Amino acid sequence: SAMEGTQISVRFVGEDGNVLGNSGILLPSTSTTNQLQMLANQLLENIDDPVPISFYTEDGTEIVETIEKSVEKVDVEKTMTIVYQPQAVFRVSPVTRCSSSLPGHDQPVINALFSPDGRGLASGSGDTTVRIWDLDTELPLFTCKAHKNWVLIISWSPDASKIASADKDGKINLWDASTGKQVGKTMAAHKQWITALAWQPLHNDANCRLLASAGKDAVIRIWDTATYSVVRSLNGHTASITSMKWGGEGLIYSGSQDRTVKVFRAADGTLCRNLTGHAHWINTLALNTDYALRTSCFDAKNGCVQPKSKQEAQAIAQKRYDEAKKIAGGERLVSGSDDFTMFFWNPAESKASLARMTGHQQLVNQVAFSPDTRLIASASFDKSVKIWCGRTGKYISSLRGHVQAVYQVAWSADSRLLVSGSADSTLKVWDMKTKGLWFDLPGHGDEVFTVDWSPEGTKVVSGGKDKVLKIWKK
């Protein structure tokens, strides 16, 4: 028949637009994805260690088995453009079981985070303590007592040596991750509770000295962790700041209940840009370089080894940051709000949004870019998680399955899996290949407040109202 063996002219284009090889390679329309992968690897000159690649047509449909099966109308006369996306080489194994429940906190666990190298775990709770856990034996290591009110936020420094914790009184304490002892004195300057902490990225400062904190008093304070004093105060917001991120370009982004996102320059504290457009409180911010900034010099591909010197760490962090920016072409910001929509911004360049992402039927609680920056996941109180394109903000699909509000999401290190924790006390692992549910993880006794996937990809930690921390493994 005419369909078998018709020759089509194909052109491989990368996500940033550059063409692979010369245009117009003649291929039979029955070529399988494996054959396309071999060809693309040859053109990329990766013959020795081939990279798995997935192929998409220009409007986003994935090429599954053969070109003719995935694309209905194959135009023989025109050159077909195929976008190739190299996938992460290492695969993260999906988590399927709860390897241990770690009791110990007296009150609900509010925040649980892995260290940037995936070797340490810290959790903050309503019983005013920060606990550090040993991941090899899954037992408690240290209990850090200094706060007098609920510990709301925990943040690891990018070199995984210190933990900063902030509480409901507005006080910040620094802890040494290896000994569990408090470093220095309590930093108190905020008048009300603190809603976000952000360290300066490693590629800007290898000593991890500066820490930014934002709170309900609508002020961002930049602390010097060597002198435990405020270096700069960034004013401008008129209502509680709900979320803050320190970007890689030296800009601090903050979203607030006054419906604006403000962009400050960290070096001198000036307000660069005011991004307006939302109709209600802004709940969450996400940067496409979030994962690269969080894991800085620890690369999951080589097992998160510790670099030998600070200069080497800074160089690796800079390289990873530049790679993360490549797909989108710069730093992109997504803000999720109580008005059920999200905005896609290019904050460094313009104050107009690039896209408005509508579709949720309840407020958006958290937004997260995938580690390869290609996808955005948004968790909402309407019980669904929605997936959007990380480059343009276009809607891709909805993940339904939870029966109550979805509080938090976390991506796996290879961007193939997504875990979401919800008020219905379950976690669900979603597969990005099928855009569907992969595994259901029940087991918590009450609402799940926090989830995190370890940067080396093997473990998921979740904590919630039932005061127990659960670690999930394969």
Added chain:
Amino acid sequence: PQNEHIELHRKRFGRRLDHEERARKRQAREGHDRSAKAKKMRGIKAKLYHKKRYSEKVEMRKLIKQHEEKEKTGVAEKQETGAVPAYLLDRQQQTAGTVLSNMIKQKRKEKANKYQVPIPKVKAVSDAEAFKVVKTGKSRRKGWKRMVTKVTYVGESFTRKPAKFERFIRPMGLRFNKAHVTHPELQTTFCLPIVGVKKNPSSQMYTTLGVITKGTILEVNVSELGMVTQGGKVVWGKYAQVTNNPENDGCINAVLLL
């Protein structure tokens, strides 16, 4: 004066040499003396004395407690249970019970066609209050014209009827196009243009005339707020209820009905 001899003697000759010691010992005995007296007292005198003594003791106990509080070192305050993460702090989480009862109440109200508005009951405005009789005719005897004394909204394309047929006069000074609308959740007020008068609770005639009194439901143009529907369409009109008496204040204050 007769009664100063004791004082005078004290001033001239001083006190006894053991005066301080005797005074001290007398004071030390005071407790015993009081208690002896209290035990011996009888009758009405005793009742009055004991009542007075009881209130004195209450005062003493309060003072002692206060001193104890001052000496107490700082004790750790008991933490409230119910810790929530930062993203849930400013939100009032309803328990399952209140959610269900609210749902049932809402269904009942919808069945009875009662919609929830911030000001449910308003005092009705009578015709005599809203209209003023305007006398016309050659001898100023005819009284069929009325002038509206309340604030009105007339549309953009409003043109007056010819004077012979105009029964209701709406003076230009009382015509308003904008209202100060407060968003109840954000607690901020915006000056938004009025699109129309939806319902005046006093009378249907007022609605058709466009009379705005306290409790009137207006439709306002909210496009500047940036609200969007699920489908991505921009919401540009919403209802708001008037909360003040505009003819007294000179401006229309309203609260947005979400």
